[in-house]
Amino acid sequence: MDDLSNRAVEPIPVEATGIEETVVPIPELSQPPVPDLPASIAGAFLRNAFEAAKLVEPERPTEPKLLPAVAAVSVPCYRDRMDEIRAMLVTNKCLALLFIDASHLAQVEHDYGGSIYDQVRDILQNLILEMRGVETRRDDLVTVAENHGDVFLIFLTKKREDRPFGQGDLETMADRIHTYITRRLSRMTSSYLKGRPKIGIGYGLVLHNPLIREDRLVLQLIEDAKRMAQLQEQRLWMKSKELLQEIILKEDVRTFFQPIIDLNTRATLGFEGLTRGPQGTEYESPYMLFDVATESELLFELDRLCRRNALTSAATMKPAHKLFVNLLPTTIRDPEFQGERMLSFLQERNLSPSRIVLEITERLAIENYDLFLEAMKTFTDQGFAVAIDDMGAGYSGLEKIVHLNPRYLKFDLMMVRDIDTSFVKREMLKAIHSLASNMGADVIAEGIERVEELETLLELGIPYGQGFLFARPQTHLIEVPTMAQRAVAGVPGLILD
Numbered sequence: 177m178d179d180l181s182n183r184a185v186e187p188i189p190v191e192a193t194g195i196e197e198t199v200v201p202i203p204e205l206s207q208p209p210v211p212d213l214p215a216s217i218a219g220a221f222l223r224n225a226f227e228a229a230k231l232v233e234p235e236r237p238t239e240p241k242l243l244p245a246v247a248a249v250s251v252p253c254y255r256d257r258m259d260e261i262r263a264m265l266v267t268n269k270c271l272a273l274l275f276i277d278a279s280h281l282a283q284v285e286h287d288y289g290g291s292i293y294d295q296v297r298d299i300l301q302n303l304i305l306e307m308r309g310v311e312t313r314r315d316d317l318v319t320v321a322e323n324h325g326d327v328f329l330i331f332l333t334k335k336r337e338d339r340p341f342g343q344g345d346l347e348t349m350a351d352r353i354h355t356y357i358t359r360r361l362s363r364m365t366s367s368y369l370k371g372r373p374k375i376g377i378g379y380g381l382v383l384h385n386p387l388i389r390e391d392r393l394v395l396q397l398i399e400d401a402k403r404m405a406q407l408q409e410q411r412l413w414m415k416s417k418e419l420l421q422e423i424i425l426k427e428d429v430r431t432f433f434q435p436i437i438d439l440n441t442r443a444t445l446g447f448e449g450l451t452r453g454p455q456g457t458e459y460e461s462p463y464m465l466f467d468v469a470t471e472s473e474l475l476f477e478l479d480r481l482c483r484r485n486a487l488t489s490a491a492t493m494k495p496a497h498k499l500f501v502n503l504l505p506t507t508i509r510d511p512e513f514q515g516e517r518m519l520s521f522l523q524e525r526n527l528s529p530s531r532i533v534l535e536i537t538e539r540l541a542i543e544n545y546d547l548f549l550e551a552m553k554t555f556t557d558q559g560f561a562v563a564i565d566d567m568g569a570g571y572s573g574l575e576k577i578v579h580l581n582p583r584y585l586k587f588d589l590m591m592v593r594d595i596d597t598s599f600v601k602r603e604m605l606k607a608i609h610s611l612a613s614n615m616g617a618d619v620i621a622e623g624i625e626r627v628e629e630l631e632t633l634l635e636l637g638i639p640y641g642q643g644f645l646f647a648r649p650q651t652h653l654i655e656v657p658t659m660a661q662r663a664v665a666g667v668p669g670l671i672l673d
Contacts, residue, residue, distance in 0.1 A: 251301060254319035254329050254394075261317065261331055262390040268334050269384045271394070272346060274312070274353065275401035276304065276328040277376035284368050296365050297326055300375075303360055304328055311353050321398070329398065346379035350408065353377055359458075372464050378405025417472040419459065424477050428454045429465075431482075431489040432649035436500065436620055436642045437656050439633060444655040445640055446498030446533065449486030476506040483507065487532075491525040493653055499527070500563060503534040505544045508551040519558070529559035533584065537565045538577065545576050552580050563620070567608055578615060585612045589623025589643070596628040605636055 254261065265271040278300055285293035308314045313333055321327040354377045361373045380401030382393050423429065433447040453459035459468075469478040483501060490499045507513055512521070522528060534555060541548055541564060552562055563584035564577055587605055595601040605619070612619050621633050624643030633641060646656045 249298075249302065249305060251305070251318055251320050251328070253323050254321065254331075254398075257317060257319055258391065258394070261394055264317070264331060264333065265382070265384050265390055265393060271382050271384075271397060272332040273380045273382075273397050273401045274330040274332065274346075274350060275376075275378040275380065275398065275405050276330070276353075276357070277378070277402070277405050278326040278328070278373075280374035280376075281326055288368055292368060296361075296368060297324075299364055300326075300357070300361055301328070303357055304330070307353065307356065311349070311356055329401075346381065350377045350379045354408075354412075372458060372467065374409075376405040376409045378402060378408055380404060413471065416468045417474070420465070420468050420472060420474055420478070423453060423459060423465075424474065424481055427481060427485070429482060429485055430455070430651060431486045432651055433490070433653050434642055434649040435647050435654070435656050436498075436640055437646055439621075439630065439638060439641050440659075442646075442656050442658045444497060446500060446531075447490070447493065447653055448500040448535075448642065449490065449502075450649045451482040451486070475504070476510070479504050479506050480510055480512065483513070487522065487525055487527060489651075490527065490653065493527075493531070495531070497653075498531050498533050498561070500533045500535050502565075503536050505540065505547055508547060529555075530561075533561045533563050535563045535565045535586070536580070538567055541580060542576060548580060549576075556581060567619075574611070578611075582615070582617050584618055584620050584640075586620045586622055587638075592621050592623045592629055592633075592643070593625070594629070596626075596632040602632065602636065605633075605638070609636060609638060 261271070278297070281293065281296055281300070284296050305318060308316060308318070312330060315333050317331040317333075319329045319331065321329055354375065357375055357377075358373050361375070362369060365373075378401045380397045382397040382400070384390075385393065430452045432450040432452055434450060435447055436445045437443065438445060451462055451465070453461065453465045458464050465478065466475070469475045479502075486499070486501050493499060511517065519529070522532070536548060556562060561583035562580060563586055564580065564582045565586045566588045567585045585608055587608060591601050591604060595605065605621075609619050618639050621638050621641040622643065624630055624633065624641045624645045626645065629643075630641070630645060647654065
């Protein structure tokens with residue numbers, strides 16, 4: 177799960193476009209199993225296992241990903257079409273341009289490698305080409321600023337009406353195209369782009385001047401459109417911030433609950449509180465909510481609202497169950513979540529610290545170690561339990577994790593995915609399980625979706641888990657029927673029908 181968006185675990189489905197999907201395969205290892213390791217060397221083993229895995233498995237991504245398969249289409253560099261562009265400028269006495277800046281996609285290459293970046297870029301390129309005849313005219317000229325680059329230049333032919341482009345026309349077209357591209361790109365690449373794709377779209381218009389060379393006028397047009405893209409990005413940022421402020425003021429978020437169960441008995445240990453934004457909007461996605469909150473410096477306000485809402489919504493939770501809530505550095509500094517104010521808040525909702533598990537992602541725990549180390553002692557002294565989330569997504573600082581005295585280690589859903597077919601994932605989970613046992617902690621496997629994954633986890637002795645195989649997040653606190661209950665009812669199988 178993403179560091180901030182682990183309040184929701186349901187992935188966004190790939191858009192049903194009729195395009196075939198391709199799987200990025202992971203080669204399998206064929207090494208003998210490694211015995212359980214003591215805590216003193218478990219961390220070292222995890223790091224060594226990961227380094228060894230890189231020799232035979234692709235370093236990024238860490239598990240099979242699905243992307244729509246697209247045919248590679250060559251888009252020319254605008255310099256190679258200058259004769260045509262000059263002719264458009266002279267004939268029409270002006271030239272309009274749409275500037276599409278997708279340079280932020282470089283983060284995909286940084287996170288997942290060049291091959292995945294090329295696939296995402298090709299999907300974007302095809303979306304731009306498919307716009308012709310829909311959002312732009314079929315004879316508009318689509319080019320790139322540099323060969324195989326991520327900045328696209330669309331030179332527009334004359335309008336259908338017998339009049340030139342105006343300021344409002346180009347701005348309206350840019351807004352419409354921004355919506356068209358970002359919504360489709362987000363759905364088709366959701367495995368890699370967690371929030372809204374940051375695509376900047378600008379526009380420009382240049383008039384023909386016979387005293388100035390056409391090449392210079394075209395360069396001026398490109399520069400003007402680039403500046404406008406930057407201004408439009410600022411405008412969209414302000415609009416997003418205003419919308420998020422409105423969501424926070426109206427408290428327009430919902431808490432969903434996903435049960436965490438005993439894998440052997442199916443008894444419910446507790447529920448993880450997951451946040452969703454306003455239904456039917458792009459802010460329904462937690463990735464979008466927290467991306468905008470981070471960029472707008474509203475993370476404290478949003479985090480406080482989500483935490484309050486989760487605790488209030490769990491007021492009817494059975495006494496035997498625990499509530500898992502996300503913990504951010506901002507949470508620790510919140511005076512509302514300290515001392516008597518916090519205890520009084522919980523008591524008013526029929527909750528107590530002993531029923532609350534504070535989840536910290538492994539990465540945040542390491543990056544803010546000193547802050548968390550001091551705060552965790554205060555929280556655990558009051559009766560709260562601590563869970564380290566996304567274990568397996570990072571491979572350093574495990575010694576520091578031990579000192580946080582966690583009660584639970586949550587094995588990352590990306591590492592659970594297809595664990596039945598991956599030697600490396602199984603050995604990493606065995607090492608984490610051994611580490612947890614020596615710490616007096618339990619492992620919770622996240623994102624269980626297939627029976628084969630469940631069977632592998634049971635074979636490895638993992639006590640707890642959660643995932644779509646048992647239940648999707650829901651607004652109500654709904655338990656999964658236990659094995660005993662299913663036997664009494666005469667219902668076979670592993671999961672809820």
